[in-house]
Amino acid sequence: MGGLTAASALKPAGDGGNSVRMKVDFDADAVSRPASTSLRRALGVLGDPWTMLILKDAFNGTRRFGDFQRNLNIPKQTLSLRLASLCEHEMLYRSYVNANAGTVLYVPTAKTFDLRDAMYSVWLWHRANPGPVEALPFDLVHVACGQVLKATYCCTACDGPVTPGNMTIQRTQPEQVDPEPRPRLSRRNDQAVTAASTESSGMIAASLVGDIVCNEILYRLAQGPLHLLALSRDLQIGQPVLRNRLNMLRELGLVEESKSGRRSTFHMLKRAEDFWPLILSIAAWGDRWCNRGNPPPEVRIHACGNLLSGRYRCDHCNGWVDGRSVRVVPHGRDANEGPNQAGERQDEG
Numbered sequence: 001m002g003g004l005t006a007a008s009a010l011k012p013a014g015d016g017g018n019s020v021r022m023k024v025d026f027d028a029d030a031v032s033r034p035a036s037t038s039l040r041r042a043l044g045v046l047g048d049p050w051t052m053l054i055l056k057d058a059f060n061g062t063r064r065f066g067d068f069q070r071n072l073n074i075p076k077q078t079l080s081l082r083l084a085s086l087c088e089h090e091m092l093y094r095s096y097v098n099a100n101a102g103t104v105l106y107v108p109t110a111k112t113f114d115l116r117d118a119m120y121s122v123w124l125w126h127r128a129n130p131g132p133v134e135a136l137p138f139d140l141v142h143v144a145c146g147q148v149l150k151a152t153y154c155c156t157a158c159d160g161p162v163t164p165g166n167m168t169i170q171r172t173q174p175e176q177v178d179p180e181p182r183p184r185l186s187r188r189n190d191q192a193v194t195a196a197s198t199e200s201s202g203m204i205a206a207s208l209v210g211d212i213v214c215n216e217i218l219y220r221l222a223q224g225p226l227h228l229l230a231l232s233r234d235l236q237i238g239q240p241v242l243r244n245r246l247n248m249l250r251e252l253g254l255v256e257e258s259k260s261g262r263r264s265t266f267h268m269l270k271r272a273e274d275f276w277p278l279i280l281s282i283a284a285w286g287d288r289w290c291n292r293g294n295p296p297p298e299v300r301i302h303a304c305g306n307l308l309s310g311r312y313r314c315d316h317c318n319g320w321v322d323g324r325s326v327r328v329v330p331h332g333r334d335a336n337e338g339p340n341q342a343g344e345r346q347d348e349g
Contacts, residue, residue: 034236036176036297039219039279040212042286045089049210050074050082052122055112058092059119060138060328063105115285116323117153118209120312121278124151128274141327145317149326153277154313156320158304164222164268164276166303176297208252208275209282213237213245219279221255221268228264280310 034040046052050072057071069079083106086092091112097103123140127150140149153162160166208214216235220226228246232239246266249255254272258265280300287296300308312321319325 034178035171036178037216037219038283038286038290038296038298039215040178040286041290041297042282043209043212043215045091045290046209046282047212047215048082048085050078051086052118052209054079054082054086055091055108055115056119056122058106058108058112059116063107064103065106068106111289113323114288115281117310117312118278118281118285120149120151120321120326121153121275121281124149125274125278129271139329141329142314142316142319142321143325143327144319145314147314147316149321150315151312151321152315153280153310155302155304155306156309156311157302157306159313160302160304162277162280162302162308162310164273167308168301169223169298170301171298172295176294209278211245211248213241214249215279215282217242217245217249217266218254218268218272218275219283221266222273222276222279225265225267228266231266277310277312280308284308284310 046055053072053074054068057068062068062071065079065083068074068083069076072079074082083092087094087106089111090109092106093109095105095107097105120140141147142149142151154160155162213235216237217231220231220234226234228239228242231237232242235242246255246257249272250257254269254275256267256269258267283300291297302308313319314321
């Protein structure tokens, strides 16, 4: 059975097999630090319980501070800090409504619009896994066919679907490690669940991106089941922190635990496999924006043999999905009556 092989390295030229040789500016004495991944680098920017929720609202056309605060039920100080951080990371920029310079708009940049596949993933996951809270007061409509979006994440080289079982992850050489030690992690991180549980949002998929450990667990378990000690060793995360996040993922129905004697083995459930396009989209975004001039620390190879370039394809018409082919439409409204393309609404007023 096909699967992900994160530990396998690409062979150097002349040894047979694919060859990727890359020069990387990291210190050799950093071997004790966690091995870099594209996902972790991206989550260094996005890995906050509120950040993806704010970006989700920005994609839907929200621009004003008060509208963000009302839509997300987020404390004003928290929102102010997150907006400032997003501006610092050039995800948003501040603009004025008019010449009076009285009202500030927070406008997404190209760096944010490049996250559109991740945003589609959040919406599609909630569409496939509805919860008790109405998380989707809007529809995404594929303009080409006029249907509410139903899409599959596919390889653009062969048009085949992308799943954990039909691709491999291979680390590039020399292996890259994080330039800074992993920050101290709390045993508990209830902020992500709290952010996901507000009556105004309920966006579990978006807010889980705000917990780096949860994402790394899902990324690793997609490569195959692991027991707690092996998972702790691979991720270099203490077992108390790891156990807390695993329990949270179990409560959300994303991971299951099986026991053999005193050993617990953890498996990814089908509901979590639907997260795979979201995780891959964020990792690919990290390759493009978060490597500080270095090459990616890993490559993802589809079963067709090509380097993975993933993208959503509409299940209704087989057309590729992009920012100009999708409209955000409130429930019950015709697609032609909705605002402009997703995330690209007019910024005036």
